[in-house]
Amino acid sequence: MKLKNQMAALAVAALASVAGLAQAADLPTFKLEMNDGKLNPARIEVPAGQRIKIEVHNIGKGAAEFESVQLRKEKVLAPGADSFVVIAPLDPGEYKFFDDFHQSAQGVIVAK
Numbered sequence: 001m002k003l004k005n006q007m008a009a010l011a012v013a014a015l016a017s018v019a020g021l022a023q024a025a026d027l028p029t030f031k032l033e034m035n036d037g038k039l040n041p042a043r044i045e046v047p048a049g050q051r052i053k054i055e056v057h058n059i060g061k062g063a064a065e066f067e068s069v070q071l072r073k074e075k076v077l078a079p080g081a082d083s084f085v086v087i088a089p090l091d092p093g094e095y096k097f098f099d100d101f102h103q104s105a106q107g108v109i110v111a112k
C-alpha cells in the first residue's frame with residue numbers, strides 16, 4: 001500500500017512537470033525584427049497579467065541589442081542571430097524598449 005502511494009505521488013509529480021514544460025512552450029509569443037536600427041514592429045501589443053515571450057530576430061548586417069530599462073531586459077544579437085526574452089506578467093501600460101546599438105530605434109510594448 002505504501003509503495004503504491006509513492007508510485008502515485010511520483011506519477012503526479014511527473015505529470016505536473018510535463019504540464020509545466022507545455023506551459024512554457026505555449027507562452028503567447030510575439031516576433032520582433034531588428035534591422036540595423038529599424039524595429040519591426042516598433043509597437044507590440046501583448047496581454048497584461050501573463051508571461052509572454054518575445055522572439056527577437058536580428059536580420060541586420062550589424063549587431064543589435066534588445067534592451068528595456070523598465071523591463072530590466074537586455075539581449076545582444078549578432079548579425080543573423082535569433083533569440084528570445086520571457087517577460088513576467090505585466091500590469092496594463094506601456095513599456096519602452098530600444099536597440100542599444102542604435103538608440104534612435106525606439107519601440108514600445110503595450111500591455112492590455
Ligand SMILES: [Cu+2]
Pocket residue numbers: 065067074100
Ligand atoms: Cu545595453
